[in-house]
Amino acid sequence: MTRFGLATIWLLHLLPLQVLAPIGRGAGWLLYVFARGRRRVALTNLKLCFPERSDEECRRIARGHFQVLARSLLEHGLLWWSSKARVQKLVRVEGLEHWLAVAGKPVIWLAPHFVGLDMGGARIITEWRGVSVYSKQKNPVFDRVLLHGRTRFETPVLFSRQDGIRPVVKAVRDGLPFYYLPDMDFGERDSLFVPFFGVPAATITGLSRLARLARAVVVPAVTRQLPGAQGYALRFYPAWENFPTGDVEADTRRMNAFIEDRVREMPEQYYWVHKRFKTRPPGEPGFYD
Secondary structure (H helix, E strand, C coil): CHHHHHHHHHHHCCCCHHHHHHHHHHHHHHHHHHCHHHHHHHHHHHHHHCCCCCHHHHHHHHHHHHHHHHHHHHCHHHHHHCCHHHHHHHEEEECHHHHHCCCCCCEEEECCCECCHHHHHHHHCCCCCCEEECCCCCCHHHHHHHHHHHCCCCCCEEECHHHCCHHHHHHHHCCCCEEECCCCCCCCCCEEEEEECCEEEEEECHHHHHHHHHCCEEEEEEEEECCHHHCEEEEECCCCCCCCCCCHHHHHHHHHHHHHHHHHHCHHHECCCCCCCCCCCCCCCCCCC
16 A cells, blocks of 8 residues: 555656646545544644634634645655756745854754645755754655655755754754754653643753754744645744743743744644644643543
Protein backbone atom coordinates (compact mmCIF):
# COMPACT_ATOMS: atom_id res chain seq x y z
CA MET A 1 0.00 0.00 0.00
CA THR A 2 2.87 2.37 0.83
CA ARG A 3 4.53 1.72 -2.52
CA PHE A 4 1.24 2.31 -4.33
CA GLY A 5 0.70 5.60 -2.50
CA LEU A 6 4.22 6.80 -3.23
CA ALA A 7 3.88 5.78 -6.88
CA THR A 8 0.69 7.84 -7.09
CA ILE A 9 2.40 10.87 -5.58
CA TRP A 10 5.31 10.40 -8.00
CA LEU A 11 2.94 10.38 -10.98
CA LEU A 12 1.11 13.45 -9.68
CA HIS A 13 4.34 15.43 -9.39
CA LEU A 14 4.60 15.31 -13.19
CA LEU A 15 1.46 17.46 -13.47
CA PRO A 16 1.58 21.27 -13.58
CA LEU A 17 0.62 22.91 -10.30
CA GLN A 18 -2.54 24.45 -11.75
CA VAL A 19 -3.81 20.87 -12.30
CA LEU A 20 -2.32 19.26 -9.19
CA ALA A 21 -3.69 21.86 -6.75
CA PRO A 22 -7.42 21.28 -7.49
CA ILE A 23 -6.84 17.51 -7.39
CA GLY A 24 -5.44 17.94 -3.89
CA ARG A 25 -8.34 20.09 -2.76
CA GLY A 26 -10.79 17.53 -4.15
CA ALA A 27 -9.01 14.80 -2.22
CA GLY A 28 -9.42 16.99 0.85
CA TRP A 29 -13.21 16.93 0.46
CA LEU A 30 -13.09 13.13 0.52
CA LEU A 31 -10.72 13.13 3.47
CA TYR A 32 -13.07 15.37 5.43
CA VAL A 33 -15.98 13.01 4.77
CA PHE A 34 -14.26 9.71 5.47
CA ALA A 35 -11.56 10.51 8.06
CA ARG A 36 -14.11 10.83 10.84
CA GLY A 37 -11.65 10.52 13.70
CA ARG A 38 -9.39 13.30 12.47
CA ARG A 39 -12.40 15.42 11.53
CA ARG A 40 -13.60 15.13 15.12
CA VAL A 41 -10.15 16.16 16.42
CA ALA A 42 -10.07 19.19 14.12
CA LEU A 43 -13.56 20.32 15.11
CA THR A 44 -12.76 19.88 18.81
CA ASN A 45 -9.62 22.00 18.44
CA LEU A 46 -11.48 24.71 16.53
CA LYS A 47 -14.27 24.96 19.11
CA LEU A 48 -11.71 25.21 21.90
CA CYS A 49 -9.69 27.90 20.14
CA PHE A 50 -12.61 29.85 18.64
CA PRO A 51 -15.50 29.55 21.11
CA GLU A 52 -17.02 32.71 19.64
CA ARG A 53 -17.51 31.01 16.26
CA SER A 54 -20.62 29.04 15.39
CA ASP A 55 -20.56 25.31 14.73
CA GLU A 56 -21.06 26.00 11.03
CA GLU A 57 -18.11 28.41 10.95
CA CYS A 58 -15.91 25.79 12.61
CA ARG A 59 -17.05 23.16 10.10
CA ARG A 60 -16.26 25.57 7.25
CA ILE A 61 -12.72 26.10 8.58
CA ALA A 62 -12.31 22.36 9.09
CA ARG A 63 -13.40 21.62 5.51
CA GLY A 64 -10.93 24.21 4.26
CA HIS A 65 -8.23 22.69 6.44
CA PHE A 66 -8.71 19.22 5.00
CA GLN A 67 -8.52 20.69 1.50
CA VAL A 68 -5.24 22.53 2.05
CA LEU A 69 -3.84 19.61 4.04
CA ALA A 70 -4.60 17.04 1.33
CA ARG A 71 -3.24 19.36 -1.32
CA SER A 72 0.02 19.80 0.60
CA LEU A 73 0.36 16.04 1.06
CA LEU A 74 -0.08 15.31 -2.65
CA GLU A 75 2.32 18.11 -3.54
CA HIS A 76 5.09 16.51 -1.48
CA GLY A 77 6.08 14.72 -4.68
CA LEU A 78 7.31 18.08 -5.95
CA LEU A 79 9.67 18.28 -2.97
CA TRP A 80 10.89 14.70 -3.28
CA TRP A 81 11.45 14.43 -7.03
CA SER A 82 11.28 17.83 -8.77
CA SER A 83 14.31 19.84 -9.79
CA LYS A 84 15.82 22.53 -7.60
CA ALA A 85 14.52 25.16 -10.03
CA ARG A 86 10.97 23.88 -9.74
CA VAL A 87 11.08 23.79 -5.94
CA GLN A 88 12.37 27.35 -5.90
CA LYS A 89 9.57 28.39 -8.22
CA LEU A 90 7.02 26.54 -6.07
CA VAL A 91 7.97 28.41 -2.89
CA ARG A 92 8.79 32.09 -3.04
CA VAL A 93 10.73 33.70 -0.20
CA GLU A 94 9.58 36.88 1.54
CA GLY A 95 11.29 38.92 4.24
CA LEU A 96 14.71 37.44 3.56
CA GLU A 97 16.26 40.66 4.78
CA HIS A 98 15.12 39.84 8.34
CA TRP A 99 17.24 36.69 8.44
CA LEU A 100 20.18 38.20 6.56
CA ALA A 101 20.26 41.04 9.09
CA VAL A 102 21.28 38.52 11.79
CA ALA A 103 22.86 35.81 9.63
CA GLY A 104 26.23 36.29 11.28
CA LYS A 105 24.77 35.19 14.62
CA PRO A 106 23.46 31.83 15.81
CA VAL A 107 19.85 31.65 14.57
CA ILE A 108 16.76 29.59 15.32
CA TRP A 109 14.08 29.59 12.63
CA LEU A 110 10.75 29.19 14.45
CA ALA A 111 8.58 27.16 12.06
CA PRO A 112 5.05 26.51 13.40
CA HIS A 113 2.92 23.64 12.15
CA PHE A 114 1.12 25.11 9.17
CA VAL A 115 0.41 22.85 6.20
CA GLY A 116 3.23 24.44 4.17
CA LEU A 117 5.84 23.59 6.79
CA ASP A 118 7.70 21.01 4.69
CA MET A 119 7.54 23.25 1.61
CA GLY A 120 9.35 25.99 3.49
CA GLY A 121 11.95 23.56 4.80
CA ALA A 122 12.56 22.16 1.32
CA ARG A 123 12.88 25.66 -0.14
CA ILE A 124 15.50 26.58 2.44
CA ILE A 125 17.77 23.63 1.62
CA THR A 126 17.83 24.56 -2.07
CA GLU A 127 20.12 27.45 -1.06
CA TRP A 128 21.19 27.29 2.58
CA ARG A 129 22.42 24.67 5.00
CA GLY A 130 20.80 24.31 8.37
CA VAL A 131 20.02 21.85 11.13
CA SER A 132 16.78 20.11 11.99
CA VAL A 133 15.36 17.15 13.89
CA TYR A 134 14.41 14.01 11.98
CA SER A 135 12.09 11.30 13.29
CA LYS A 136 12.82 7.90 11.76
CA GLN A 137 9.68 6.44 10.19
CA LYS A 138 8.50 2.94 11.05
CA ASN A 139 7.93 2.08 7.39
CA PRO A 140 11.42 1.66 5.81
CA VAL A 141 10.22 2.50 2.28
CA PHE A 142 8.60 5.74 3.36
CA ASP A 143 11.59 6.52 5.59
CA ARG A 144 13.97 6.29 2.62
CA VAL A 145 11.80 8.55 0.48
CA LEU A 146 11.34 11.11 3.24
CA LEU A 147 15.01 11.19 4.12
CA HIS A 148 15.94 11.51 0.45
CA GLY A 149 13.56 14.44 0.08
CA ARG A 150 15.09 16.24 3.04
CA THR A 151 18.70 15.81 1.94
CA ARG A 152 18.61 16.42 -1.81
CA PHE A 153 20.19 19.82 -2.14
CA GLU A 154 22.17 21.70 0.54
CA THR A 155 22.36 18.69 2.85
CA PRO A 156 21.18 19.70 6.33
CA VAL A 157 22.51 18.33 9.58
CA LEU A 158 19.78 16.06 10.96
CA PHE A 159 19.48 14.85 14.54
CA SER A 160 16.94 12.51 16.06
CA ARG A 161 14.90 13.56 19.06
CA GLN A 162 16.79 10.93 21.06
CA ASP A 163 20.10 12.75 20.44
CA GLY A 164 19.10 15.38 22.96
CA ILE A 165 19.78 19.09 22.96
CA ARG A 166 23.59 19.24 23.06
CA PRO A 167 24.41 18.46 19.41
CA VAL A 168 21.75 20.93 18.28
CA VAL A 169 23.22 23.67 20.46
CA LYS A 170 26.71 22.98 19.10
CA ALA A 171 25.50 23.07 15.48
CA VAL A 172 23.68 26.38 16.03
CA ARG A 173 26.71 27.88 17.72
CA ASP A 174 28.78 26.73 14.74
CA GLY A 175 26.60 28.82 12.45
CA LEU A 176 23.87 26.47 11.20
CA PRO A 177 20.34 27.89 11.62
CA PHE A 178 17.95 25.49 13.34
CA TYR A 179 14.58 24.87 11.64
CA TYR A 180 12.56 24.31 14.81
CA LEU A 181 9.00 23.00 15.18
CA PRO A 182 8.12 23.27 18.88
CA ASP A 183 4.33 23.76 18.80
CA MET A 184 2.96 20.24 19.24
CA ASP A 185 1.89 18.30 22.32
CA PHE A 186 4.88 16.11 23.24
CA GLY A 187 3.57 15.30 26.72
CA GLU A 188 4.47 16.75 30.10
CA ARG A 189 8.23 16.20 29.90
CA ASP A 190 10.09 19.49 29.32
CA SER A 191 6.71 21.25 28.96
CA LEU A 192 4.73 23.90 30.73
CA PHE A 193 0.99 24.44 30.61
CA VAL A 194 0.66 27.86 28.99
CA PRO A 195 -2.33 29.29 27.14
CA PHE A 196 -2.92 28.61 23.48
CA PHE A 197 -6.02 30.54 22.47
CA GLY A 198 -6.84 30.71 26.18
CA VAL A 199 -6.68 26.95 26.72
CA PRO A 200 -3.85 25.52 28.88
CA ALA A 201 -1.67 23.58 26.46
CA ALA A 202 1.37 21.42 27.22
CA THR A 203 4.06 23.40 25.40
CA ILE A 204 7.72 22.46 25.29
CA THR A 205 10.07 25.15 26.56
CA GLY A 206 12.81 24.31 24.08
CA LEU A 207 12.73 27.59 22.18
CA SER A 208 13.64 29.63 25.24
CA ARG A 209 16.21 27.11 26.52
CA LEU A 210 17.87 26.62 23.14
CA ALA A 211 18.07 30.34 22.47
CA ARG A 212 19.77 30.83 25.82
CA LEU A 213 22.21 27.91 25.52
CA ALA A 214 23.14 28.64 21.89
CA ARG A 215 23.07 32.43 22.40
CA ALA A 216 20.80 32.47 19.35
CA VAL A 217 18.29 34.93 17.98
CA VAL A 218 14.84 33.73 16.95
CA VAL A 219 13.67 34.48 13.41
CA PRO A 220 10.16 33.10 12.73
CA ALA A 221 9.79 31.34 9.37
CA VAL A 222 6.15 30.70 8.42
CA THR A 223 5.04 29.09 5.16
CA ARG A 224 1.63 29.87 3.67
CA GLN A 225 -0.13 27.86 0.98
CA LEU A 226 -1.30 30.18 -1.80
CA PRO A 227 -4.22 29.67 -4.19
CA GLY A 228 -3.76 27.30 -7.11
CA ALA A 229 -0.71 27.73 -9.29
CA GLN A 230 0.77 30.43 -7.02
CA GLY A 231 2.31 27.72 -4.83
CA TYR A 232 3.61 28.72 -1.40
CA ALA A 233 5.27 31.66 0.32
CA LEU A 234 7.96 31.25 2.99
CA ARG A 235 8.07 34.42 5.07
CA PHE A 236 10.85 35.36 7.47
CA TYR A 237 9.82 37.73 10.26
CA PRO A 238 12.00 40.22 12.13
CA ALA A 239 14.28 38.71 14.76
CA TRP A 240 12.72 38.83 18.21
CA GLU A 241 14.16 41.44 20.50
CA ASN A 242 14.68 40.79 24.22
CA PHE A 243 14.46 37.04 23.82
CA PRO A 244 15.07 34.95 25.81
CA THR A 245 14.25 36.92 28.92
CA GLY A 246 15.28 34.46 31.62
CA ASP A 247 11.61 33.81 32.37
CA VAL A 248 10.96 30.53 30.53
CA GLU A 249 7.20 30.65 31.04
CA ALA A 250 6.96 34.20 29.68
CA ASP A 251 9.09 33.23 26.69
CA THR A 252 6.88 30.22 25.97
CA ARG A 253 3.76 32.36 26.24
CA ARG A 254 5.29 34.75 23.74
CA MET A 255 5.86 31.92 21.29
CA ASN A 256 2.25 30.74 21.58
CA ALA A 257 0.95 34.30 21.20
CA PHE A 258 2.96 34.75 18.00
CA ILE A 259 1.57 31.51 16.58
CA GLU A 260 -1.97 32.55 17.54
CA ASP A 261 -1.57 35.74 15.51
CA ARG A 262 -0.47 33.77 12.46
CA VAL A 263 -3.35 31.29 12.89
CA ARG A 264 -5.86 34.16 12.89
CA GLU A 265 -4.41 35.28 9.54
CA MET A 266 -4.95 31.85 7.92
CA PRO A 267 -7.05 29.70 10.28
CA GLU A 268 -7.64 26.87 7.82
CA GLN A 269 -3.89 26.26 7.41
CA TYR A 270 -2.91 25.41 10.98
CA TYR A 271 -2.45 21.71 11.74
CA TRP A 272 -5.83 21.14 13.42
CA VAL A 273 -5.80 17.34 13.01
CA HIS A 274 -3.12 17.12 15.73
CA LYS A 275 -4.39 16.57 19.30
CA ARG A 276 -2.86 19.83 20.51
CA PHE A 277 -4.62 19.63 23.90
CA LYS A 278 -4.16 15.90 24.52
CA THR A 279 -2.06 16.34 27.67
CA ARG A 280 -4.12 17.92 30.43
CA PRO A 281 -3.19 19.43 33.79
CA PRO A 282 -3.67 17.00 36.69
CA GLY A 283 -7.34 16.38 37.39
CA GLU A 284 -8.65 17.83 34.13
CA PRO A 285 -10.65 15.55 31.81
CA GLY A 286 -9.49 14.98 28.24
CA PHE A 287 -11.06 16.71 25.25
CA TYR A 288 -10.79 13.89 22.72
CA ASP A 289 -12.39 10.98 24.58
